[in-house]
Ligand SMILES: Cc1cc2ncn([C@H]3O[C@H](COP(=O)(O)O)[C@@H](O)[C@H]3O)c2cc1C
């Protein structure tokens with residue numbers, strides 16, 4: 349089946365399972381709807397997984413790691429060698445998200461989908477980094493499609509291994525530049541509005557980053573109705589791969605948690621390929637990058653937490669795993685009104 353055919357086959361979530369999940373929440377001995385977004389998340393997961401019995405015992409984090417040719421334009425604070433160093437640190441428990449993952453019992457899968465040098469992480473490399481999109485398209489159409497397919501297939505492999513939920517993360521110096529370029533185009537906003545300092549750029553660097561993105565959009569004129577065109581001209585292998593992970597979640601019925609700005613832009617790309625994919629996504633936090641809220645709004649998703657985080661790697665998504673764990677623990681083990689012999693009050697509507 350072609351990529352386009354696979355994406356077209358995505359279906360809506362199971363509304364019956366969601367109804368049953370809502371009934372379970374309403375039977376629990378606590379004020380109705382009082383766990384707010386936590387209740388809604390569990391109900392959403394029931395719909396995604398086709399069952400009101402919600403289990404999140406096996407949790408995975410996919411970290412798409414890739415380099416971006418655009419770093420040649422001086423749009424980042426650090427050099428591109430940092431991508432490979434941090435990517436290899438994920439499994440050595442030396443990266444921020446590795447430490448956070450331990451707390452939430454999350455298994456991490458760092459994937460080399462396009463790092464500029466050879467690495468010792470999971471090898472699904474499409475190419476040694478993208479081209480500099482200030483001068484030429486970042487990648488070919490074929491590479492963009494392969495990167496998306498890689499994301500989809502990775503979800504399939506994790507489903508086979510029995511994972512119940514997937515967090516998304518990325519590592520790639522320069523990927524806030526690609527993300528801002530895509531966000532400006534897809535949201536129809538000015539580049540200034542959607543561009544921030546990424547991993548700590550100076551004011552001067554920020555102005556250069558804005559100019560580079562503006563020039564590149566004029567140079568390539570990506571077709572905002574065609575995500576393969578967008579990704580190939582101004583995208584990154586990490587973003588394309590994560591877009592595939594979101595689509596894969598919808599195909600394999602696994603909830604996929606959005607992380608920060610880069611991950612949210614990838615989710616938006618997936619949503620523009622098939623809007624039903626949004627039904628399979630869960631938000632996590634609102635990144636401090638200026639466009640993060642805009643992207644979440646475009647997806648119609650409200651974050652659980654606002655902690656001014658802007659780290660990437662999946663840190664926000666993994667942080668929200670602990671909230672989801674608490675939600676499912678109450679959902680699965682809390683007494684019902686009947687069990688504590690209290691007549692449940694009637695919902696008003
Ligand atoms: C040491 C280090 C570790 C990181 N971990 C995630 N990022 C984050 O920063 C990068 C994006 O920011 P920009 O577009 O400004 O390069 C991505 O790799 C992202 O995951 C890091 C950045 C650095 C420097």
Ligand SMILES: O=C(O)c1cccnc1
Pocket residue numbers: 524546547607608609610611635636637640657658659660661
């Ligand atoms: O929001 C993010 O994920 C982010 C922001 C800045 C740098 N790295 C990641």
